[in-house]
Amino acid sequence: MPEQSKFENVDLFASLEAIMKQNTGFYQSDLDIDKEIIAKAAASPHREDKTLLWFCRPSGTHCFRERDVFLKDTAPHNTWRFYMEQTSDRVLAYAIELTGKERGKIKGNLYELDYAKHYERVKEKELPADTVKLIYEHGERVQEAGRYFDGTPDPQLGKFERFEAVPNDPDALQSLLQEERRSREQLPPGDFKAHIAALRDGLIETEARRIVREMKRHDTPNSPNKTHFM
Incomplete structure (x- = not known):
């Protein structure tokens, strides 16, 4: 799997929309809810509101404050874990750091996450x-x-x-969030257009695998007249 990248000082709404379109076929309007969450966080004076975790899957998107995802039994924590534990959905996950506004656009840094590895960290480091x-x-x-x-x-x-x-233990949470930030900052800068092209290729490959998997479930032709596979 290719190494994750960071995309600095991007137009967040445009970037998330481009990513979502490579993975989310249903409930794309979830992104409107995410945009409200991001706009509210951008206007907040609180530092812990400025780092969010976002993911998209074939049927929708979710956006949470990072601090909430690491707190055990919260809705963000449970939702972040659910799609790894209960589904085989292709999930594209990112950390968002809000940096400000430029000509009316909310800007920030976007960090690609390996959802499976990030899930393991959330599970291992959850705080009561x-x-x-x-x-x-x-x-x-x-x-x-x-x-x-x-x-x-x-x-x-x-x-x-x-x-x-x-x-x-608020101090333990602060240490954990600092550790997460430090590890993200090590990521190499990426080319966002190339990233979107790679996601598109990944979507095609995922869909091809799904079709092959479905075909393998049928041991006899499944067309109406039973002459070929559909």
Whole structure:
């Protein structure tokens, strides 16, 4: 398998769309949700919102904050693991570092991930997060991770905005994220157009393998008049 590459200072929306088109046939509109997540993260003052993990598969895409993917039992963590454990989908995965805006376009660095290897790291290095922070307009509350909450306004704190998992050991999470960043930065710079061409070739090969696999399942011709394979 060729070595992964990094693509620096790219137009993120255009780049993700180009990648998605090489792998995702259904639910391409998932990318609109991802774009909202990315735009919100780009506007956020918090550093940990600036690194995201994104992947696309034949039926859709997902985008999460990197810190959430490494926190055990969160929805991002479980989703990131699910497609390796429960499917044989071709998954193209990337880390996104948001760097700013240029002429109205959200720019950033895109790092190619080997999804199978990254999955192993997430599984091996997952960190417990036994509490959840509920963030309101005028403050926040902390409660146990498994406890129900419904996002209704709080009499003292106002409108509910969002929630996030809180790691039991915040320092361990910071060390892990720094380690991930250092390992990504070692990747060689790539040519994005060549990368897209290679993905297109990979898609053709994947589809050819799938057709051969399907054919092998039939030991007799499967056309209506049983004269040939379809």
